[in-house]
Amino acid sequence: MPTQPPSAKADSHFSCFGHCPTCGTTHNLPDNPAIQPCLDLMKTLKNKKRIDLLSSDNNANPLLSTDYLYGPARGQMFGVMVCRHQDGSMGTFRAFSGQYNGIWHVDGWTPPLVAEKKFHNINHDVEKEIKELGRRINALDHSLEQQILKRTRKSLSQKLMKDIHALYQMTNFHGQTRSLQATFTGPGGIPTGTGDCCAPKLLNYAATHGLQPLGLAEFYWGKANKSGTRQHGSFYPSCKAKCQPILGFMLCGLHNVP
Ligand SMILES: [Zn+2]
Numbered sequence: 104m105p106t107q108p109p110s111a112k113a114d115s116h117f118s119c120f121g122h123c124p125t126c127g128t129t130h131n132l133p134d135n136p137a138i139q140p141c142l143d144l145m146k147t148l149k150n151k152k153r154i155d156l157l158s159s160d161n162n163a164n165p166l167l168s169t170d171y172l173y174g175p176a177r178g179q180m181f182g183v184m185v186c187r188h189q190d191g192s193m194g195t196f197r198a199f200s201g202q203y204n205g206i207w208h209v210d211g212w213t214p215p216l217v218a219e220k221k222f223h224n225i226n227h228d229v230e231k232e233i234k235e236l237g238r239r240i241n242a243l244d245h246s247l248e249q250q251i252l253k254r255t256r257k258s259l260s261q262k263l264m265k266d267i268h269a270l271y272q273m274t275n276f277h278g279q280t281r282s283l284q285a286t287f288t289g290p291g292g293i294p295t296g297t298g299d300c301c302a303p304k305l306l307n308y309a310a311t312h313g314l315q316p317l318g319l320a321e322f323y324w325g326k327a328n329k330s331g332t333r334q335h336g337s338f339y340p341s342c343k344a345k346c347q348p349i350l351g352f353m354l355c356g357l358h359n360v361p
């Protein structure tokens with residue numbers, strides 16, 4: 104597959120935005136100051152072929168090779184945010200969406216919103232219980248007992264989802280912190296993985312570390328997704344289903360930051 108990165112755009116677009124119910128307007132962040140750092144990151148990924156960029160070649164973790172992005176898991180989104188520190192100096196932060204090959208934390212990349220240990224504590228036992236119920240359900244013929252077990256499993260996974268969502272706390276640029284449930288403005292339920300994309304990771308990091316974001320851009324790297332809506336080396340706005348419904352809150356107060 105040709106790996107032709109797009110050229111830096113001269114004009115700026117708003118690729119990171121969302122409607123804020125409190126202000127009744129759409130808050131946004133331009134992509135432009137972050138485009139060139141994204142192109143630089145693409146070049147680094149292409150040359151290094153791994154994402155543990157702070158490790159020496161000898162200490163590279165094979166799980167963090169970019170080969171993973173060309174396998175059955177396909178590619179994923181990467182994001183860069185350009186920020187001003189409180190002392191006026193500039194900084195660049197990067198994130199990958201979700202986990203990378205099952206790994207949440209990689210040195211040099213912005214951490215997830217939820218502490219891994221907390222997530223594991225909530226998830227581990229219930230997940231096991233749900234799997235065990237699945238085995239018992241499959242072993243039964245269409246009986247009343249099977250119906251009861253199915254209902255138990257459903258309520259158990261709904262409760263697990265709720266508990267996981269309660270772990271996600273997002274902070275905006277007024278310093279307000281809200282749970283995912285209180286933040287999400289989209290129609291229907293909260294999709295799995297909401298809060299795990301690059302933009303929420305980067306913005307939450309900025310808001311909780313006294314950083315003022317000036318730009319944020321996201322690109323896709325690796326084998327195109329099945330539907331072909333994500334292509335290697337292309338830039339994409341923050342996603343409509345998971346990110347836009349929380350970005351209005353997360354970007355709120357940004358332009359009040361001195
Ligand atoms: Zn997203």
Ligand SMILES: [Zn+2]
Pocket residue numbers: 123124125126127130351354355356
């Ligand atoms: Zn607002």
